[in-house]
Amino acid sequence: MTRGRSGSTRVSGGAATPSKICASCGRRFEWRAKWARSWNEVRYCSDACRRRGVTADDRAAEERIVAALSHRPRGTAVDLDSLDAPDGSETEPGSASARRELMRRAARRLADREVVVWLQGGAPVDPSTARGPVGIRLV
Template identity: 50%
Template sequence: MPEPEPKTCASCGRRIEWRKKWARDWENVRYCSEECRRRKVTAVDQHLERTVLDLLEQRRGGATICPSEAARAVAGDDADWHDLMEPARRAARRLVAAGEVEITQGGSVVDPSTAKGPIRIRLTP
């Protein structure tokens, strides 16, 4: 019997590969780790997703944004936007899984589960 198709973590948006330890409960696996299971998706995470989409819709076709733009917009003047960088990247990965955006590096689409370093986000054509 072939291994089931990978899933996407509901919290961080990374790919979850099938593991033998999950064989009996694969249909119910939603998170890639205990950390993601504890974190889940917060109101701030949802706000970041909406902000990413809003910023992209304000740009001309094919334009990209940096996750920092969404982090700055959500943080406003009162908070340190740096704390929202990883949540903004997670939001982008969840939006990739939903088919709404693509993550690029150097102008090429990359796998959000393995991308390291600076990324850009654009609407899916």
Template identity: 50%
Template sequence: MAHRQRAEGAAPADKTCVACGRRIQWRAKWARDWDAVKYCSDACRRRGVTEGDRMLEAAILALLAQRPTGATILDSDAAREVGGEDWQQLAEPARRAARRLSAAGQIDILQSGSMVDASTAKGPLQLRRR
């Protein structure tokens, strides 16, 4: 039924989770309150977006501003910039920051030089200014 609704155009467009930047696909159980849906999961709702997350976003944008147009950085570069020696614990938060920036239209996410869907990409992410 959901496939039929989507084909007929009855289902609203997908959204982006404000915490992790992943795509939220419309579900029939959310039909009444789709406009209020902001998070893809309870974990994202609990986590939200912290000051540390904003620092990672700023680090990504600052690192990209230092590079020539078209040059890329890795998501781990931002984690290293913010976390120093303990950067590994910031690896996933840096990926979330990159997905949020991509959803906002500020950066592109690539792997092996090709654009990828940030919601499903696995492994290191290459980031470049849009």
């Protein structure tokens, strides 16, 4: 058992908490007590993701990733940061971090659909927790 910040006790290694993948950002999120009655309907990890949803720019970014990977030999990884966001996207031209996050969100959704695999150092990693430079390849 470990103590949380609030002093509440939680059992380590106990029953697994259910989790889902956010429809907008593609990150894994855990069950929360406030969702107890509506867990089956929950699709988004946060209010921000629910407001943002999945836009045409998001779908275009997914298509761009798949197109870039399909032109390479099977099993070849591509550095995710080397891919640019689609032209005409809502992100500002000078906002590199916004374009990078758009592509990472798209790649996480593709990983959830088992279209791509995220790699760091040549080994598969969980897209929800990966930090730093990552590569992606088609499954």
